[in-house]
Amino acid sequence: MKTSKKQLSFLGCLAILSLMFVACDPGNDDTKVLTPAEKQQAYLEVKGNYAGDFIYPAKNEKNPKDNSDTLKIKWDIMTDSTVIIKDFPLSVFANYVKDKDLKEALKKAPNKDLKCLTNYYRLAPAGFLLNPVKQEFTLKFGGKDHKVAVYFYINNRFSFGLVVKKPNVRMQIVAGAIQMDAASNNYLQVPVALVFDGAPLPSSTPKGK
Numbered sequence: 781m782k783t784s785k786k787q788l789s790f791l792g793c794l795a796i797l798s799l800m801f802v803a804c805d806p807g808n809d810d811t812k813v814l815t816p817a818e819k820q821q822a823y824l825e826v827k828g829n830y831a832g833d834f835i836y837p838a839k840n841e842k843n844p845k846d847n848s849d850t851l852k853i854k855w856d857i858m859t860d861s862t863v864i865i866k867d868f869p870l871s872v873f874a875n876y877v878k879d880k881d882l883k884e885a886l887k888k889a890p891n892k893d894l895k896c897l898t899n900y901y902r903l904a905p906a907g908f909l910l911n912p913v914k915q916e917f918t919l920k921f922g923g924k925d926h927k928v929a930v931y932f933y934i935n936n937r938f939s940f941g942l943v944v945k946k947p948n949v950r951m952q953i954v955a956g957a958i959q960m961d962a963a964s965n966n967y968l969q970v971p972v973a974l975v976f977d978g979a980p981l982p983s984s985t986p987k988g989k
Contacts, residue, residue, distance in 0.1 A: 818903055823860040825906035826941070826949055830855050832978015836872050855951075855976060861898055863910060863941065863951070865976065868894035870915060872974075873930060873958060877967045882960065885919040885926070892917065896953065897934075898941070905943035911935060912953050931957040938973065951976040 814822065831854045838849035855865045874886035897911040912932035918925050933939045933954040941951035952975050958967040 814900055814903065819900040820860060822900040822903050822906040822908065823857075823898075825903075826857050826908070826943060828857060828947075828980035829983075830857065830949060830978045831981055832948075832976060834869070835975040835977065836875075837972060838872075838875055853976065853978075854981075855978070857898075857949075860900070863896040863898055865894040865896065867891040868915075870917065870930070873955065873968070873972075876955075876969055876972050877958060878969060879967055881921050882919075882926075882928075882958075882967055885921040886928075889917060889919060889928075899935075902942075905946075907940060907942045909935065909937070910939045910941055910951060910953055912939070926960050927962065929959050930955055931959070933971070944977075948977070948979045 831852070834851045834853040835848050836851075837847060840846035840849075851869060853865065853867070853869075855863055857863050869891050870889035871887050871891075873889070874883050877883050877886065892915060894915060895913045897913070898908045899911070900906065900908045902908075911934040914932065915930040917928055919928050920926070933956050936954065939953050941949055944950045952973055955968060955972045955974065959965065960967065
């Protein structure tokens with residue numbers, strides 16, 4: 781579980797603390813509504829194909845102070861209304877459920893592209909709200925197929941993307957519920973904040989960089 785210095789403040793905001801939900805806040809209370817032209821300008825600031833770190837809450841029994849783990853991941857910001865997180869590892873959600881059968885099945889869950897709708901709210905630096913689309917997939921355990929759905933916070937200030945230092949973009953989404961077979965039970969113990977920290981690929985440097 782390696783963590784760079786630039787990630788430390790963000791990691792302190794990851795949500796998986798015993799009985800409380802804590803996540804990073806983009807601090808956009810005092811921002812004005814952008815015009816369509818300003819939203820396009822903000823989008824062009826971050827447009828590109830990105831690669832970086834996916835940082836998620838995870839316990840390290842050997843080091844109680846280490847509360848996160850990291851995977852390499854890519855995402856695309858190629859329209860002014862979407863972010864596509866490539867091959868998002870749904871298996872990470874096994875860390876946050878107690879049901880033993882579901883936990884073991886989630887460990888084998890497939891990777892899937894995660895589509896997020898965006899709404900640009902800030903210039904200099906560019907910032908946008910992220911609205912992940914729910915993830916639906918089928919897991920087989922207990923001798924039958926189960927339809928699983930992961931729901932994320934939407935239109936929420938804790939789900940966002942931001943230019944932290946050109947050309948680096950940092951994003952956070954928050955998973956709020958895991959349901960199975962269309963039942964109302966929520967198998968997710970607490971809301972979970974997931975962080976993405978990366979830069980544009982060399983062949984895809986956004987305009988204005």
